Amino acid sequence: MGAVVGTLTMQTKQRRPSRDKADDDLEMTMVCHRPEGLDQLEAQTNFSKRELQVLYRGFKNECPSGVVNEDTFKQIYSQFFPHGDASTYAHFLFNAFDSAHTGSIKFEDFVTALSILLRGTITEKLQWTFNLYDINRDGYINKEEMTDIVRAIYDMMGKYTYPVLKNDAPKQHVDAFFQKMDKNRDGVVTLDEFILSCQEDENIMRSLQLFENVI
Amino acid sequence: MAAGVATWLPFARAAAVGWLPLAKKTMPKPPVDNTSRSDEILYVNVSGVRFQTWKNTLDRYPDTLLGSSEKEFFYNEDTQEYFFDRDPEMFRHILNFYRTGKLHYPRHECIQAFDEELAFYGIVPEIIGDCCMEEYRDKKKENQERLAEDTEANEAMDAPLPPHSTSRERLWRAFENPHTSTMALVFYYVTGFFIAVSVIANVVETVPCRPPKGSVKDLPCGEKYQLAFFCMDTACVLIFTFEYLMRLFAAPSRCKFMRSVMSVIDVVAIMPYYIGLVMPENEDVSGAFVTLRVFRVFRIFKFSRHSQGLRILGYTLKSCASELGFLLFSLTMAIIIFATVMFYAEKGTKGSTFTSIPASFWYTIVTMTTLGYGDMVPNTIAGKIFGSICSLSGVLVIALPVPVIVSNFSRIYHQNQRADKMRAQQKVRLARIRMAKKGTANAFLQYKEDRSVGDRQSNSTALCVKNRSAFEHQHHHLLHCLEKTTNHEFTNEVNYSELCMTESVGFRTSRSTSLSSQQGAQNNSTGCCPRRARRRAAMRLANSTVSVSRGSVQELDTLHVKTTCIPPQTRSSLNAQAGDLKLNCGEQDFTAAIISIPTPPANTPDESLPPSPAPIPGILRNTRATAYTSDTVKISSL
Numbered sequence: 056m057g058a059v060v061g062t063l064t065m066q067t068k069q070r071r072p073s074r075d076k077a078d079d080d081l082e083m084t085m086v087c088h089r090p091e092g093l094d095q096l097e098a099q100t101n102f103s104k105r106e107l108q109v110l111y112r113g114f115k116n117e118c119p120s121g122v123v124n125e126d127t128f129k130q131i132y133s134q135f136f137p138h139g140d141a142s143t144y145a146h147f148l149f150n151a152f153d154s155a156h157t158g159s160i161k162f163e164d165f166v167t168a169l170s171i172l173l174r175g176t177i178t179e180k181l182q183w184t185f186n187l188y189d190i191n192r193d194g195y196i197n198k199e200e201m202t203d204i205v206r207a208i209y210d211m212m213g214k215y216t217y218p219v220l221k222n223d224a225p226k227q228h229v230d231a232f233f234q235k236m237d238k239n240r241d242g243v244v245t246l247d248e249f250i251l252s253c254q255e256d257e258n259i260m261r262s263l264q265l266f267e268n269v270i
Numbered sequence: 271m272a273a274g275v276a277t278w279l280p281f282a283r284a285a286a287v288g289w290l291p292l293a294k295k296t297m298p299k300p301p302v303d304n305t306s307r308s309d310e311i312l313y314v315n316v317s318g319v320r321f322q323t324w325k326n327t328l329d330r331y332p333d334t335l336l337g338s339s340e341k342e343f344f345y346n347e348d349t350q351e352y353f354f355d356r357d358p359e360m361f362r363h364i365l366n367f368y369r370t371g372k373l374h375y376p377r378h379e380c381i382q383a384f385d386e387e388l389a390f391y392g393i394v395p396e397i398i399g400d401c402c403m404e405e406y407r408d409k410k411k412e413n414q415e416r417l418a419e420d421t422e423a424n425e426a427m428d429a430p431l432p433p434h435s436t437s438r439e440r441l442w443r444a445f446e447n448p449h450t451s452t453m454a455l456v457f458y459y460v461t462g463f464f465i466a467v468s469v470i471a472n473v474v475e476t477v478p479c480r481p482p483k484g485s486v487k488d489l490p491c492g493e494k495y496q497l498a499f500f501c502m503d504t505a506c507v508l509i510f511t512f513e514y515l516m517r518l519f520a521a522p523s524r525c526k527f528m529r530s531v532m533s534v535i536d537v538v539a540i541m542p543y544y545i546g547l548v549m550p551e552n553e554d555v556s557g558a559f560v561t562l563r564v565f566r567v568f569r570i571f572k573f574s575r576h577s578q579g580l581r582i583l584g585y586t587l588k589s590c591a592s593e594l595g596f597l598l599f600s601l602t603m604a605i606i607i608f609a610t611v612m613f614y615a616e617k618g619t620k621g622s623t624f625t626s627i628p629a630s631f632w633y634t635i636v637t638m639t640t641l642g643y644g645d646m647v648p649n650t651i652a653g654k655i656f657g658s659i660c661s662l663s664g665v666l667v668i669a670l671p672v673p674v675i676v677s678n679f680s681r682i683y684h685q686n687q688r689a690d691k692m693r694a695q696q697k698v699r700l701a702r703i704r705m706a707k708k709g710t711a712n713a714f715l716q717y718k719e720d721r722s723v724g725d726r727q728s729n730s731t732a733l734c735v736k737n738r739s740a741f742e743h744q745h746h747h748l749l750h751c752l753e754k755t756t757n758h759e760f761t762n763e764v765n766y767s768e769l770c771m772t773e774s775v776g777f778r779t780s781r782s783t784s785l786s787s788q789q790g791a792q793n794n795s796t797g798c799c800p801r802r803a804r805r806r807a808a809m810r811l812a813n814s815t816v817s818v819s820r821g822s823v824q825e826l827d828t829l830h831v832k833t834t835c836i837p838p839q840t841r842s843s844l845n846a847q848a849g850d851l852k853l854n855c856g857e858q859d860f861t862a863a864i865i866s867i868p869t870p871p872a873n874t875p876d877e878s879l880p881p882s883p884a885p886i887p888g889i890l891r892n893t894r895a896t897a898y899t900s901d902t903v904k905i906s907s908l
Contacts, residue, residue, distance in 0.1 A: 112326065137707045215765070217765065220758055232292060265300050266284060
């Protein structure tokens with residue numbers, strides 16, 4: 056009879072997966088971050104008080120805990136590019152925003168970067184872009200880093216493009232880029248070369264003005 | 271657009287600065303946002319209850335009433351607020367959706383009222399948060415089922431016959447739904463009556479009747495009134511046979527009908543009679559014949575056509591087969607264990623009825639089910655002890671699984687229904703999400719098309735702009751910047767496959783010019799379209815009946831139109847992309863490509879030679895001319 060009862064109970068035994076991971080997530084969301092005062096931020100960035108208020112309200116609504124981690128960031132960024140895969144580029148962007156390499160973006164990081172991108176000088180913008188391209192932060196952009204970035208950008212286009220995306224399109228793009236930027240042909244692009252080459256290119260200069268009134 | 275990302279759009283656009291050094295062309299101009307930039311508090315008056323919220327909050331979801339310009343229709347100039355003559359209680363939940371991004375379903379509200387509010391405010395119910403989604407779904411299902419039951423009860427089988435139905439279809443319908451016509455109903459009742467008569471006759475003919483005069487022994491009525499019973503049996507069987515043949519004739523799919531359970535029952539019910547007819551009056555086989563008569567009892571199963579309950583019982587038994595099987599298995603185990611124990615316990619006794627283990631099975635079963643006939647009784651002490659353990663455990667073993675089975679019945683039954691519905695709903699949900707995603711993608715393509723049309727018609731008015739929100743403008747500008755950075759454009763699947771085919775054709779035609787470089791280019795393009803599709807496409811294009819070639823012309827036509835309405839830099843980009851292909855000026859070489867299709871090179875050996883190429887260019891010229899004159903060109907089949 057014990058065997059019978061044993062058989063009966065066999066079916067109901069189910070192991071639940073351990074809940075530890077959920078607890079970890081819970082802990083993380085409990086961590087709340089409050090930004091510095093409004094006045095301080097206004098002094099540090101080129102935004103007015105009202106703009107900062109608008110920005111913070113939106114930020115806080117999306118991330119009540121006050122920080123954005125990389126997964127959320129990737130998710131948000133991917134929603135703007137439904138055609139392709141934006142996760143690689145979002146990863147690079149995340150690292151560019153997260154200047155202190157803490158693994159999460161706080162409101163200050165967010166607003167500092169926006170301030171540079173939207174209200175900064177040409178040099179500041181180009182410097183920010185250089186930091187974006189320089190993945191390992193060694194002060195030089197080499198071909199591999201640039202290829203990674205360009206490939207990530209092409210990934211965002213998705214599969215259905217006109218004209219059809221060839222496999223070597225990123226490589227050609229990178230070659231053209233180095234052709235233009237690498238003045239001394241040493242295979243890497245330094246910050247000065249970068250800024251100089253960009254300042255020579257009218258298209259880039261003109262485009263940099265476009266994003267001023269985004270906020 | 272998904273929830274709440276409108277807030278992040280400015281950041282995504284700012285991040286586009288990172289593309290600038292890579293872009294080969296200038297970025298397009300950003301859209302001018304005429305609406306006031308500063309955030310303000312809006313007042314929304316819903317039937318007297320005033321709500322206040324930031325404008326940005328409402329702008330988060332631009333495809334709803336409150337987020338789009340549709341709310342301007344409700345703006346009251348005198349009081350400077352938006353007035354909605356709706357339920358303020360429901361509006362609270364709607365507004366919370368804007369604030370938190372999650373839509374919750376208020377459990378105390380009527381599901382239909384809630385649905386109506388959602389429909390009014392332009393919110394799709396799919397975005398209800400996970401916390402409330404199941405409740406919402408259940409209530410909605412309940413409601414729908416209730417409504418469906420009512421309507422079904424009303425119309426039920428009154429669905430009119432499709433016109434021009436053959437007599438066969440009418441017959442089948444009469445059999446399946448007896449309520450449709452009086453004749454069918456009559457037939458239905460007649461067969462039911464005869465089934466009952468047949469079953470009763472089978473039962474009664476075994477009852478002992480008064481013996482005929484001069485005999486002592488009681489005779490079963492069947493033998494006394496043999497002729498009467500035989501006549502009755504014949505009549506029933508005739509009717510059943512007739513019914514079966516009619517059904518077989520009327521069935522839309524005879525094989526399926528013959529395999530169905532009901533027809534098998536029918537056959538089994540009438541077979542014994544015919545077998546009895548053809549069987550000779552032989553002593554040896556009459557024994558078997560008698561056994562066959564047992565099958566006549568299957569006629570009672572014919573009642574399941576007449577009874578819904580029987581059918582449901584059969585279905586539930588079938589669906590709980592595993593549970594029943596488990597019960598049987600555990601019972602068998604217990605029986606074997608106890609039978610073995612009892613046999614060995616009673617082995618020594620003289621005159622014991624426990625002659626073997628299988629013989630003890632009977633004792634075990636009778637004891638465990640607490641029947642206790644008493645035909646087999648243990649005599650030894652050990653036997654009695656084990657016997658009492660057996661009867662005690664019998665109660666447990668039988669009583670325990672029964673509630674489990676009963677609850678399993680209802681659980682499995684409801685679960686099956688819910689699982690099927692959820693699966694179907696999940697598919698629908700995923701399809702809707704996919705469609706929404708495609709919708710966003712398509713929205714951008716639509717925007718491009720509108721823009722391209724707008725370029726050609728410089729006097730086009732705001733019709734082109736349609737009713738696109740500032741958010742959409744900015745988002746499309748962002749996607750446009752990405753296009754300019756990478757020098758490629760977004761298309762949809764249809765155009766992409768067309769492009770693949772036409773590009774492969776292009777490869778083929780320029781084969782004559784330079785072979786080695788073509789190989790390289792061809793290998794490249796293998797990545798984009800599989801070889802099979804290319805060959806198929808090439809065969810399709812090469813197999814030139816005029817209509818097909820016109821079709822291919824149309825494809826190239828669309829390409830051609832594309833090149834004209836997009837500024838020449840695309841053509842130069844074609845140069846860069848196509849690489850070794852010498853497509854210098856789009857027009858001329860497209861013609862070259864088209865003309866050389868009908869003369870297939872050696873790589874399509876199994877295709878018939880096409881007609882002369884002469885008429886085809888003529889067609890081309892005409893179509894090309896019309897392409898120029900047409901104003902709006904449908905580029906993508908959105």
